[in-house]
Amino acid sequence: xxxxxxxxxxxxxxxxxxxxxxxxxxxxxxxxxxxxxxxxxxxxxxxxxxxxxxxxxxxxxxxxxxxxxxxxxxxxxxxxxxxxxxxxxxxxxxxxxxxxxxxxxxxxxxxxxxxxxxxxxxxxxxxxxxxxxxxxxxxxxxxxxxxxxxxxxxxxxxxxxxxxxxxxxxxxxxxxxxxxxxxxxxxxxxxxxxxxxxxxxxxxxxxxxxxxxxxxxxxxxxxxxxxxxxxxxxxxxxxxxxxxxxxxxxxxxxxxxxxxxxxxxxxxxxxxxxxxxxxxxxxxxxxxxxxxxxxxxxxxxxxxxxxxxxxxxxxxxxxxxxxxxxxxxxxxxxxxx
Amino acid sequence: xxxxxxxxxxxxxxxxxxxxxxxxxxxxxxxxxxxxxxxxxxxxxxxxxxxxxxxxxxxxxxxxxxxxxxxxxxxxxxxxxxxxxxxxxxxxxxxxxxxxxxxxxxxxxxxxxxxxxxxxxxxxxxxxxxxxxxxxxxxxxxxxxxxxxxxxxxxxxxxxxxxxxxxxxxxxxxxxxxxxxxxxxxxxxxxxxxxxxxxxxxxxxxxxxxxxxxxxxxxxxxxxxxxxxxxxxxxxxxxxxxxxxxxxxxxxxxxxxxxxxxxxxxxxxxxxxxxxxxxxxxxxxxxxxxxxxxxxxxxxxxxxxxxxxxxxxxxxxxxxxxxxxxxxxxxxxxxxxxxxxxxxxxxxxxxxxxxxxxxxxxxxxxxxxxxxxxxxxxxxxxxxxxxxxxxxxxxxxxxxxxxxxxxxxxxxxxxxxxxxxxxxxxxxxxxxxxxxxxxxxxxxxxxxxxxxxxxxxxxxxxxxxxxxxxxxxxxxxxxxxxxxxxxxxxxxxxxxxxxxxxxxxxxxxxxxxxxxxxxxxxxxxxxxxxxxxxxx
Numbered sequence: 001x002x003x004x005x006x007x008x009x010x011x012x013x014x015x016x017x018x019x020x021x022x023x024x025x026x027x028x029x030x031x032x033x034x035x036x037x038x039x040x041x042x043x044x045x046x047x048x049x050x051x052x053x054x055x056x057x058x059x060x061x062x063x064x065x066x067x068x069x070x071x072x073x074x075x076x077x078x079x080x081x082x083x084x085x086x087x088x089x090x091x092x093x094x095x096x097x098x099x100x101x102x103x104x105x106x107x108x109x110x111x112x113x114x115x116x117x118x119x120x121x122x123x124x125x126x127x128x129x130x131x132x133x134x135x136x137x138x139x140x141x142x143x144x145x146x147x148x149x150x151x152x153x154x155x156x157x158x159x160x161x162x163x164x165x166x167x168x169x170x171x172x173x174x175x176x177x178x179x180x181x182x183x184x185x186x187x188x189x190x191x192x193x194x195x196x197x198x199x200x201x202x203x204x205x206x207x208x209x210x211x212x213x214x215x216x217x218x219x220x221x222x223x224x225x226x227x228x229x230x231x232x233x234x235x236x237x238x239x240x241x242x243x244x245x246x247x248x249x250x251x252x253x254x255x256x257x258x259x260x261x262x263x264x265x266x267x268x269x270x271x272x273x274x275x276x277x278x279x280x281x282x283x284x285x286x287x288x289x290x291x292x293x294x295x296x297x298x299x300x301x302x303x304x305x306x307x308x309x310x311x312x313x314x315x316x317x318x319x320x321x322x323x324x325x326x327x328x329x330x331x332x333x334x335x336x337x
Numbered sequence: 338x339x340x341x342x343x344x345x346x347x348x349x350x351x352x353x354x355x356x357x358x359x360x361x362x363x364x365x366x367x368x369x370x371x372x373x374x375x376x377x378x379x380x381x382x383x384x385x386x387x388x389x390x391x392x393x394x395x396x397x398x399x400x401x402x403x404x405x406x407x408x409x410x411x412x413x414x415x416x417x418x419x420x421x422x423x424x425x426x427x428x429x430x431x432x433x434x435x436x437x438x439x440x441x442x443x444x445x446x447x448x449x450x451x452x453x454x455x456x457x458x459x460x461x462x463x464x465x466x467x468x469x470x471x472x473x474x475x476x477x478x479x480x481x482x483x484x485x486x487x488x489x490x491x492x493x494x495x496x497x498x499x500x501x502x503x504x505x506x507x508x509x510x511x512x513x514x515x516x517x518x519x520x521x522x523x524x525x526x527x528x529x530x531x532x533x534x535x536x537x538x539x540x541x542x543x544x545x546x547x548x549x550x551x552x553x554x555x556x557x558x559x560x561x562x563x564x565x566x567x568x569x570x571x572x573x574x575x576x577x578x579x580x581x582x583x584x585x586x587x588x589x590x591x592x593x594x595x596x597x598x599x600x601x602x603x604x605x606x607x608x609x610x611x612x613x614x615x616x617x618x619x620x621x622x623x624x625x626x627x628x629x630x631x632x633x634x635x636x637x638x639x640x641x642x643x644x645x646x647x648x649x650x651x652x653x654x655x656x657x658x659x660x661x662x663x664x665x666x667x668x669x670x671x672x673x674x675x676x677x678x679x680x681x682x683x684x685x686x687x688x689x690x691x692x693x694x695x696x697x698x699x700x701x702x703x704x705x706x707x708x709x710x711x712x713x714x715x716x717x718x719x720x721x722x723x724x725x726x727x728x729x730x731x732x733x734x735x736x737x738x739x740x741x742x743x744x745x746x747x748x749x750x751x752x753x754x755x756x757x758x759x760x761x762x763x764x765x766x767x768x769x770x771x772x773x774x775x776x777x778x779x780x781x782x783x784x785x786x787x788x789x790x791x792x793x794x795x796x797x798x799x800x801x802x803x804x805x806x807x808x809x810x811x812x813x814x815x816x817x818x819x820x821x822x823x824x825x826x827x828x829x830x831x832x833x834x835x836x837x838x839x840x841x842x843x844x845x846x847x848x849x850x851x852x853x854x855x856x857x858x859x860x861x862x863x864x865x866x867x868x869x870x871x872x873x
Contacts, residue, residue: 147402148410148423152471164347167363168356246757246817250764257356266423266472267414268349273816275757277350312409319403 003111006137006302010106010113012327017115017139017306021108022088024053026115029329036090038117039101040065040180053077053085055092057100057215061180064207079128082107095119096130097284098181099212105133113137114298120283121290122154125188126181126217130294138300139327142308143285144263147316151263151287157280158193164257164278165235172233174256176242176276179205181284183239184212186261187219189282190237200225200233202240202249230254246275263287292316338470339441340368341376342477348488357490361498365525371445374520377499379481381492383519386451389459389482394421397464401425418483421467422475428468441474442466445520451482493590503528508544508731511591515541539580542591543610543660543668544731548721548738556702564722565672566697566705569740570655571630571718571833572616573637577654579605586615597639598652604690609682610661611654612729614694616716618653625653625692627716630847631835655694656683657721660729668729675729709743718832719743745830746872747852748773749863751785752825755807756818758792765800766807766819768792769851771829774865775842785823786842786866794830794850803854826858827851834872844869 009020016028024034031048040061047066056076082091092102097118104115112135119130177183183205198221234254245258260276263283271279302323310326317324344364365373378384398421399407414420500507516538526532578585584605586595617628632650659679699705719742727737750771758767772785813820830852837845
C-alpha cells in the first residue's frame with residue numbers, strides 16, 4: 001500500500017460507511033448530502049439523498065420504487081469508468097448480485113479500497129459477473145458466512161421445481177421470490193432449463209420485471225394472473241412475493257405447491273419456518289466458498305465484514321493470513337437474500 | 338441413495354397426506370430392487386442396521402473442517418445430522434455437482450454393507466459415502482444411521498403408498514406384511530405382476546373389522562332384534578395371534594406391539610386369532626377394574642419395559658371376537674355364531690389377563706340410549722352395535738358395525754394462538770391453541786393458560802371467519818404462529834381430561850375440537866382450569 005491506510009479515510013458513522021476525502025456515504029441508511037449506491041435493494045438504496053452516484057440500472061430501479069424525484073440529483077455512471085469525487089477516484093464494478101449492482105472501488109492517494117455491496121460469483125443471466133480487483137482493503141458482506149451455506153448449482157434446484165411439476169401436474173406451483181432480482185433470475189433460469197410455458201406473476205412483480213426485459217434480459221412470455229380462473233392455472237408456475245405465499249391472495253389458485261427461492265432454504269428449520277413445501281436454494285449472495293474465494297481473488301491483506309454471520313468468516317479469513325475486522329453497520333436486513 | 342434422500346427431503350417438507358402418498362408411489366415406481374425395498378423398510382421402521390452415535394458424527398465432521406467453524410455452524414443450524422451434512426466439504430472427484438449420478442452409493446449397498454460390518458469399520462464406510470453424496474444425500478444417510486427419520490410418515494402411510502403403487506387394497510399388504518422381510522423382493526414382484534402373491538405367514542396380521550359412526554337418524558329404520566350391543570372400551574384395539582408357542586400382538590393398523598406387552602404375551606398359551614381391546618386393568622374381587630386411557634398411555638410406544646411399569650400399569654385384553662380357533666377360520670360365520678364360539682373358547686380355559694366384553698341386553702333403542710347417557714365410567718367410550726348376522730370382514734364395511742360414542746364434554750375456552758394449516762389450509766389460520774383461566778401470582782389476578790389445541794370441528798364458513806378474526810386481532814408473531822388478543826371464546830368439545838405435567842395448566846384434553854364459536858361471550862366468562870380438574 002502506497003498511500004494512507006483506508007482506516008484513516010473510510011469510516012463508520014451513524015448513517016453508514018463514509019468516505020471522508022470524497023465527502024460521500026456508501027449505501028447510507030438515512031438521507032445524506034452525497035451517496036454512492038451499490039444496488040437497488042431497499043436496505044441499501046433509500047430515497048431522499050441530495051446527490052446520488054450509481055449505475056443507470058440502479059437509478060431506474062430507484063425511480064420505480066420511489067418515484068423520479070428519489071434524490072436531488074443523480075449521476076449515472078457506467079461500469080469500469082473512473083470518475084473523480086473531490087480527492088477520490090470512484091469506479092463502479094459489476095458485483096453480480098442483481099441488475100445494476102456494483103462494487104465501489106475507491107482510489108485515494110495511492111491506497112485502494114473496494115466496497116463490494118452484496119455480491120455473488122456464479123453466473124447469472126440477468127447481470128454481468130463480479131469483477132475482482134486487487135485492493136488494500138476489501139469490504140465484504142457475510143450474509144451466508146458459515147460453512148453450512150454452500151449453494152447447490154442453480155440447475156439442480158430448477159430440476160427440483162420441474163420434477164415436482166411432473167409429480168403434481170394438476171396443481172400449480174407458487175414460488176415465493178423477492179421482487180427485485182430473484183424474481184427475474186428465477187424466470188431466466190426457467191428459460192435456461194427449457195421451460196417454455198408463460199410464467200405467471202403476482203401484480204407486485206410486474207414493474208421491475210418489465211425493467212429487466214427492457215434492459216435486454218430474455219425472460220420469455222410472462223403475464224399477471226389477475227382475471228384468470230383456477231382451472232386455467234393448473235400445472236402452471238406462478239411467481240409471487242414471499243409474503244403472498246400464505247396470504248389470502250393465494251386462495252384463488254388451484255391447490256398450490258408452495259415453493260420459496262432463497263439461500264436460507266439450505267437450513268431446514270428456516271425453510272420450515274417459511275412454510276415452504278418445496279424449498280429452492282437459489283441465492284443472489286455469495287456462499288461460503290465464494291466468500292473465501294473472493295478474498296483470495298482480490299488478495300486484500302485486510303477484509304472488513306459488514307453484515308451477516310461474521311464469526312465464522314473472521315476465523316477463516318484469519319486462517320488465510322488476512323486481517324479481518326467486523327464493521328457494525330446498522331440497518332442491514334437479511335431479508336432480501 | 339440419492340433418490341431415496343430426495344424422497345425423504347420432499348417428504349419432510351410436505352405436510353399433506355395425499356401428496357406424501359404420491360411422492361412415495363412415484364419413488365417406488367421409479368426405483369429398482371433392492372433399493373426401494375430397503376427404502377420401504379426405512380419408512381416403516383423395519384430396517385435393522387447398526388446405529389452410529391452422535392459423538393462419532395461430530396468427530397468425523399470436525400476432522401473435515403475445524404472445531405470453531407463446526408461450533409458456530411452447529412449453533413446456527415441446531416441439528417447435528419444436518420450440520421454435519423452441510424459442513425462436509427464437497428469432494429471434487431465425487432458429486433460436487435450434486436447430480437444424482439453414477440458415483441452416488443446405492444441405498445441397497447449402504448444397508449447391506451452396514452449389516453455386514455463391524456462397528457470399528459463404520460467410521461471409514463461413513464466417510465467414504467459422505468464424500469460421494471450431496472448435502473441432501475448426506476443428511477439422509479446420517480438420519481438413517483442415527484435411527485430417526487422423522488419425515489412425518491407412519492408405517493401405515495407407507496403401506497398405503499405400496500398398495501396404491503400395486504393397485505391393491507392396503508388390507509392385502511397388511512395381511513402379508515409380517516411374513517415379509519426387507520428388501521421385500523417377493524412383494525414388489527407380485528405388485529409388478531411378475532410373480533404370484535406371496536404366501537401368508539401363519540402369524541400374519543388379519544385386517545380388523547372396523548365400525549362406522551352411528552347416524553342417530555337411522556336408528557328408526559334399524560330393527561333392534563337384528564343387532565347386538567357391547568360397550569366400546571376406551572383402550573386400543575388389538576389383534577391377538579398365537580400359534581404353536583409363538584405370539585404376536587398387533588395394533589389396529591397392523592403394527593406389532595408384542596415387545597411392549599410381555600405380560601399379555603406370557604398369557605397367550607393357545608392357538609388362534611382374537612380381536613379385543615387392550616386396557617390397563619387391576620384385579621378387583623372376582624372381576625377387574627379398568628384404568629383410564631391415560632394409564633394405558635404409560636405403556637404404549639415403549640421400547641424397554643421395566644418391572645415397575647408392569648406392576649403399576651398391568652395390561653389386560655377384553656375380547657370382542659374370535660377370528661381363528663386352532664385351524665378353523667371363523668370369519669365367514671355370522672356374529673352370533675362367532676360369539677358362541679368365543680364364549681366356548683373362553684370357558685374351555687379361562688386365563689388371567691383376558692376376559693370377555695359382555696353383551697348388553699336391550700329391547701329398544703331407547704334402552705340403549707339411556708344406558709349410553711349414563712355411561713361415564715372410566716374405560717367406556719360409548720356403545721358398539723353389531724349386526725347379528727354379519728361375518729367378520731376386514732376394513733370399514735358399510736351397514737354392519739356401528740360405533741355410538743357417548744356425548745362429548747365441553748368447555749368454554751379463549752383463543753390464544755393461531756397457526757397456519759397445511760396443504761389446502763396453508764393460507765388459513767386453522768390450528769388453534771386455547772386457554773382457560775387460572776389464578777395468577779397477584780391477588781384477584783387471573784391468567785390464561787393453554788389447555789389444548791384444536792384444528793377441526795368448524796365449518797368452511799367458520800374457518801373463513803376465524804381466519805379473518807385472527808388476522809385482525811394479531812398482537813405478536815412467532816414464525817408461523819400468531820398470538821391474538823385474548824377476546825374470542827370458543828366452546829371446545831373433547832372426549833376426556835387427563836392429568837399432564839407437560840402443560841402449565843396441569844391438564845390435557847383428549848381429542849379437542851371446536852364445537853361452537855361464542856362470538857357473543859366475553860372472554861372473562863370463559864371457564865376456569867378448575868372446571869376441567871373436576872372432570873378428571
